[in-house]
Amino acid sequence: MKKTLFILITILFSIAMYGCSSSGDTDNAGDTGSEDKPTLTFGVTNWTSTVPPTKIAGKILENMGYKVEETNADAGSVYTGMSNGDIDIFMDSWFPAQRQYIEEYSDSIESIGVSYDNANSGMVVPKYMEDINDVSDLKGNEDLVNNEMFAIGAGDPAMQDMKKVIDFYNLDIEMTNSSEAAMLAAAEAEMEEENPVLFYGWRPHSMFDKYDLKILTNKEATEEKGLFDASTINVIANKGLEEKAPEAFQFLSNWSISMEDMEQMIAEIDGGANPDEVAQEWIDNNQDKIEEMKNGN
Structure with missing residues (x-):
C-alpha cells in the first residue's frame, strides 16, 4: 500500500513539474516575441503638420512589430531629445528653416528621408x-x-x-x-x-x-x-536608429507623402476628425505605396 502511494505521489509530482515547465516555456516564448523589436519614440511638436505623418508612420511600425511612443515637445526640445537618444524619429523637419539644429547636432542626428518638397x-x-x-x-x-x-x-x-x-x-x-x-x-x-x-x-x-x-x-x-525659398520636409532620426531598428530605418528612408494628402488630413483633423482614424484611412487607401516604402522599391 505504501509503495503504491509512493508511486502515485511521484507521478503527481512529475505531472505538476511538467505543467509548471510547460507554462514557463509558453510565457517565455510570448515575452521573446514581444521583445524582438525595440520601442521607437517619435518627437511630436504642436504643429498641425506633424500629426498625420507621425500617426501614419507609427501605426505602420506597430504593424511591423515595433512598440511606438510619442513625446510632445517644442522643436528645440525634440532635436535635443534626438541628439541624446531619448527620441528616435521626427517626421516634420523643415529645411532650410530648421537647418541650425541639424548643424548643431550633426554628430548624433541625420536626415534619412523626404516627406515632400515645395512647401512654402x-x-x-x-x-x-x-x-x-x-x-x-x-x-x-x-x-x-x-x-x-x-x-x-x-x-x-x-x-x-x-x-x-x-x-x-x-x-x-x-x-x-x-x-x-x-x-x-x-x-x-x-x-x-x-x-x-x-x-x-x-x-x-x-x-x-x-x-x-x-x-x-x-x-x-x-x-x-536666400530667405523663404520653398522648403523640403524631412524625416530626421538619431544616428543609432539603423542599428537599433534596421527595418524601421529602411521604411522611413523611403518614406514619402504628398502635400495634397497632408492638407486634406490636416483639414479633417482640424474639423474634429480623430487623428488615428484619419491616419488609418490613409493607410487603408495606400497599401501599395506602403509596401514599396517597406521594401525600398
Whole structure:
C-alpha cells in the first residue's frame, strides 16, 4: 500500500513539474516575441503638420512589430531629445528653416528621408488685401495691419528668418509671438471682420483650406538673402536608429507623402476628425505605396 502511494505521489509530482515547465516555456516564448523589436519614440511638436505623418508612420511600425511612443515637445526640445537618444524619429523637419539644429547636432542626428518638397512659408495675408502681394508692398503701409504681425513661438528658427526679412525691408512691424493656435485665433478674428491682417503661414496647413489666403512673395530678399525659398520636409532620426531598428530605418528612408494628402488630413483633423482614424484611412487607401516604402522599391 505504501509503495503504491509512493508511486502515485511521484507521478503527481512529475505531472505538476511538467505543467509548471510547460507554462514557463509558453510565457517565455510570448515575452521573446514581444521583445524582438525595440520601442521607437517619435518627437511630436504642436504643429498641425506633424500629426498625420507621425500617426501614419507609427501605426505602420506597430504593424511591423515595433512598440511606438510619442513625446510632445517644442522643436528645440525634440532635436535635443534626438541628439541624446531619448527620441528616435521626427517626421516634420523643415529645411532650410530648421537647418541650425541639424548643424548643431550633426554628430548624433541625420536626415534619412523626404516627406515632400515645395512647401512654402512666409508672411500671409487674406486675398482681399489686393494691393499687398509682395513683402515690399508693406513698406509705408504697415499701419494697415496695425504695425503687427501674428507669429508662432519666438524660439522657432523660422521666426529668426522672419525677423531678417522685416529688417531687410526696414518694416515698422513688430511680431506678436504665441502658439500656432493662438496666432490663428487672432488672425481669424480679424478675417471674420474682413480687416487687414498679417501673420505667419505655411503649407501644408488647413488655413489655406478654410480661408482665401496668399503667401507674400519675397523677391528682393530671396534673391539677396536666400530667405523663404520653398522648403523640403524631412524625416530626421538619431544616428543609432539603423542599428537599433534596421527595418524601421529602411521604411522611413523611403518614406514619402504628398502635400495634397497632408492638407486634406490636416483639414479633417482640424474639423474634429480623430487623428488615428484619419491616419488609418490613409493607410487603408495606400497599401501599395506602403509596401514599396517597406521594401525600398
